[in-house]
Amino acid sequence: MNFSKYVLFLFVASISLTSCNTKKTSKDQVTYQCPMECEGDKTYEAEGSCPVCKMDLALLKSKPILANTDEISDESIFNLTSKWNTEERDVIELKDLKGKPLVMVMIYTTCKAACPRLVADMRNIEKQIPENNNEDLQYVLISIDPENDTPEVLKAFAIENQMDGNHWTFLQGSMGGVREFANVLAVKYKQISPMDFSHSNIISVFNAGGELVHQQEGLGVDNKETVLEIKNLLQ
């Protein structure tokens, strides 16, 4: 008796769960497909059975497109709530950059040694991405020297290095914000004099939802993989 009650409960629970499920997905476009893929990639908009093998059609899970939803995943850098000044003097949070793949690097403008080469690496990557994709992604340069790199300095740097297009963004943060962000990227840096820092040379690629998908370490390294990752994100 007890056992049958238990089964009944499970039955009811599973029904309520599935009904819950369909309700949720019905908002998005729902597609069904034969689980054996008898007809290849052919999909149906309604439930039913496969005309070839007669199996029930299975619900196809569509990939969530993060750019269109408000939800961000646990891994996303948009969970950071620090405030940043752009070179255009706008105040933003990182989640304001949501919706486009991001290519990020940490630099400082008084840097004489590594940064010019890091910046060159960024431009090199940009050159390999078709120009008409420029508006589909953002290149973000974050200063590890927020005291000296004011929006004015960053703007001048952008113009000087021909990185003043809309797809380039320069960010000045607070000391704490920069430290936290560097920790998210696993970038190490240390101020070794008022004008000089020692730092890791890492270029990071994020998807539109702010999840890290690729990191390129080192100066002037082969960026084939990085470019490939970016192109994948743009598809």
Place this chain on the structure above:
Amino acid sequence: MKTILRLMICILFSWITNVNCQSKMVSIKGGTYIPLYGRDSLKVIITDFYMDVYPVTNNEFQKFIEKTPKWKRSKVKSLFADDNYLMSWSSDLELNVNQSPNAPITNVSWFVASDYCDCQGKRLPTVDEWEYVAMANEKLQDARTLKNYNEYILSWYEKPKTFNNEIGSTFKNYWGVYDLHGLVWEWTLDFNSVLVSGESRKDVDNDSNLFCGSAAVGATDLMNYAAFMRYAIRGSVKAKYTMKNLGFRCVKDNNQL
């Protein structure tokens, strides 16, 4: 009139409990010293600050979690802590039976440690500040050249499971600070400024004296193997890592008190 009096007493009472809640701090007088990685024998200048006498305990951290649900084990974002976060707790808010409330909190990430201090109006100590206070023994401000000081630390590194011991179980140093050596490793604010890990060798420009092969040569005190171990650990962890023997304590700037 009576209500005002009651209110006053109430406020006074809450103020007192508030003060009691704040963990005990001692004042550290600033100065200059050459850390393990002195650049061109450059001295580091430390300004006056206050440091927690003890590392943050399980009990204190529990209270913090109760007030800050986003740091519960089940809620924490994987961006901010790895899978081992508060691993040994029996639930979101409870310690396991073998854990002492007065043992130092461990298995916490840099992000949560930072936020904990922030919520107390404090911050994590910098590497330089931590090392400055930690070079003292019971009597001397700088005991780094003493053989038994180094031996003590190194023998601790060999002892297993000291993180289960309660706070205050090691020596009280020159400044009145306990447990810098002998209990747990501690997070520092700018641990990511240490560039000695294997991976930093290939991608970090500049400061070649921090690189592994030449690190021992760059170290200003070749005898200070114990400190070298600390720098190596700091160079190898990431901010979301949580480890069984890594806890933290907070400090406060002098002008904030």
